[in-house]
Amino acid sequence: MNIPFHKPHITQEELDSVCIALKSGWLTMGPKTIEFEEAFQYHVGVKYAISVNSATAALHLALSAIGVSEDDEVIIPTNTFISTAEVVIYLGARPILCDIEEKNHNIDVDLIEKLITPQTRAIIPVHFGGHPCDMDEILHIARRYNLKVIEDAAHALPSLYKGKKIGTMADATCFSFYATKTLTTGEGGMVTTNDNRIAEKISLQRLHGISGNAWNRYENNNDWYYEVVDLGYKYNITDIQSAMGLVQLDKLERMREERKNIAEKFMDAFSGKIEFIKECS
Numbered sequence: 001m002n003i004p005f006h007k008p009h010i011t012q013e014e015l016d017s018v019c020i021a022l023k024s025g026w027l028t029m030g031p032k033t034i035e036f037e038e039a040f041q042y043h044v045g046v047k048y049a050i051s052v053n054s055a056t057a058a059l060h061l062a063l064s065a066i067g068v069s070e071d072d073e074v075i076i077p078t079n080t081f082i083s084t085a086e087v088v089i090y091l092g093a094r095p096i097l098c099d100i101e102e103k104n105h106n107i108d109v110d111l112i113e114k115l116i117t118p119q120t121r122a123i124i125p126v127h128f129g130g131h132p133c134d135m136d137e138i139l140h141i142a143r144r145y146n147l148k149v150i151e152d153a154a155h156a157l158p159s160l161y162k163g164k165k166i167g168t169m170a171d172a173t174c175f176s177f178y179a180t181k182t183l184t185t186g187e188g189g190m191v192t193t194n195d196n197r198i199a200e201k202i203s204l205q206r207l208h209g210i211s212g213n214a215w216n217r218y219e220n221n222n223d224w225y226y227e228v229v230d231l232g233y234k235y236n237i238t239d240i241q242s243a244m245g246l247v248q249l250d251k252l253e254r255m256r257e258e259r260k261n262i263a264e265k266f267m268d269a270f271s272g273k274i275e276f277i278k279e280c281s
Contacts, residue, residue, distance in 0.1 A: 006180045009255055013247045021243035029207070029236045036242035037190075039249055043158075044167040046192045048199035051242065052206050055154045055176030056083040057235040058189040060090055062172040063122065065201035066148040068093050072121040077107035080126040084152050093121070104128065105277055109137040116141075122148040127156035127166060129277065130182075135161050135169050150174065157182050158252055167192040172202075177241075182256060183248045185241035201230070208232040 021032050033051055041049035052058050068074060070092030076084050078097045085095040096115050101108045105128045112123065123142060125133040142149045149169075153159070154176035156166040167173040172195070177188035193199050204210075209232030248255075267276060 008179055008184050009248075009258075011247075013251075014244050017243040017247045018240055021239045024239070026239055028238050029242075030239045032239035032242040032246070033237055036237075036245045036249070039246060040190055041192070043249060043252070044165050044192050046168055047194045048192065048196070050191045050193075050199060050202045050206065051237040051245075052189045052191065052202075052235045053237050054187055054235075055152070055174050055178070055189040056087060057206070057233070058174035058176075058191045059083060059124070059150065059152060060087040061202045061205050061233075061235065062150045062174055062191055062193075062198070063087055063091055063093075064205060065198045066122060066150070066171060068121050071119060073117060073119040074121060075107075075112060075115050075123045077124075077126050077128075079105050079128055080152065081154070084124055084126060088124075094119075096120070100128075103277070104131045106131060106133040107138075109134045109141070112138070112141055113145075116145055116147075120145065120147060122150055124150050124152050125170075126152040126154075127159060130155045130159045131277075132156065132159055132161035132166060139169065154178075154181065158256060168194070171195060172198050177245060177248075182259065183245065183252055185237070185245045185248070188237050188241050188245065204230045205232040206235040208234065 037049045037051050052061065063074065068088070068091050072093040073096050074088045074093055075096045075098050076088070077100050079100045088095040098111050098115055099108050100106060107125050123138060125135070125138050127133055138149060148171045151166065151170040151173040153166050153173050157175050159166045161169070167175070172191055172193040175190045177183055177185040177190070179186055191202050209228050209230035211227040211229050
């Protein structure tokens with residue numbers, strides 16, 4: 001039996017949307033990306049949604065936007081993808097590992113305070129397998145010690161925490177659109193925030209720190225003048241990816257239900273034979 005690593009849920013709708021973007025002649029970040037960001041912003045219920053080319057880029061820019069720098073410390077869980085630690089090191093800071101809870105494999109909130117030092121600047125909770133961390137306690141600790149919270153929500157679209165959508169509670173939340181994720185654009189990511197300063201910083205830094213992207217300049221009567229106003233990176237998404245993301249976002253809830261049904265079949269089939277995460281059973 002040949003069991004594939006993963007098969008993305010791609011239909012004719014995605015193919016048609018991508019073809020329209022290709023035929024438009026505008027392939028890089030442009031009108032489709034703006035439309036995708038606005039749709040995602042509305043779906044999550046936040047003031048700002050900034051697209052990037054990966055969740056790694058999203059985490060990197062979010063930490064940069066809150067001012068994490070050399071010799072700072074950022075608390076992260078032991079159970080996460082390597083990028084959660086790498087982005088901290090990119091900025092010259094130190095990732096501080098916090099153990100996880102057995103019941104859901106998320107960061108153990110009872111251990112966080114013991115790891116806080118004068119150098120601590122932020123906490124990155126990772127919602128493993130789509131199961132939200134204890135955000136009430138994490139935000140309470142962050143307020144007490146004047147820390148920022150950047151959510152790694154690569155697994156958590158569309159997840160809810162006590163009726164609130166993931167992406168609305170922290171200083172910034174980072175989503176992944178990798179090939180295996182619940183919404184895919186092949187590669188891609190998104191940062192959501194309600195803080196205009198964080199949004200502005202990320203918007204600048206995702207594209208070389210320039211004051212206006214190519215589409216903005218094209219729309220503005222072909223005025224190609226721009227300023228480089230900040231240190232930046234090549235982290236932008238394309239209109240081709242955004243065209244695909246728009247279709248995926250529109251059927252996100254339907255795809256979630258399909259995945260839930262598949263998961264329940266696996267759990268029924270293997271019940272009593274293998275041990276599941278307690279909050280899954």
